[in-house]
Amino acid sequence: MKFPDIDRITINPRVMGGKPCIRGIRITVGTITGLLSAGKTNEDILKLYPDLEKEDIFAALAYATWRAEEYDVQLKAS
Numbered sequence: 884m885k886f887p888d889i890d891r892i893t894i895n896p897r898v899m900g901g902k903p904c905i906r907g908i909r910i911t912v913g914t915i916t917g918l919l920s921a922g923k924t925n926e927d928i929l930k931l932y933p934d935l936e937k938e939d940i941f942a943a944l945a946y947a948t949w950r951a952e953e954y955d956v957q958l959k960a961s
Contacts, residue, residue, distance in 0.1 A: 887938065887941035887942040887944070887945040888938065888942055889942050889945050889946050889949070890942075891905060891906050891938065891939055891942040892904070892905065892912060892942055892943070892946045893905075893906060893907045895907065899911055903946060903950075905935060905939045905942070905943060906939065908934055910932055910934070910935060910939075912943045912946050912947055915928065915935075915939070915940055915943035915944075916943060916944065916947045918931070919940075919944070925937060925940050928940060
């Protein structure tokens with residue numbers, strides 16, 4: 884199994900306020916993960932953002948997953 888190449892994710896303080904972006908273009912990891920969580924498919928996202936490649940979506944998910952594991956977040960008890 885090949886893991887996504889998170890080297891596709893770039894962080895530059897002069898691009899999108901330093902948010903993690905895809906290959907230095909102005910599409911953030913948050914944009915990609917937000918669209919996926921809203922039910923958009925990979926194909927939908929690639930149509931919305933023709934500069935993206937399928938591997939960019941996988942890299943965004945891998946990066947977001949890695950970041951989510953890095954921090955403990957205190958949740959409210961239900």
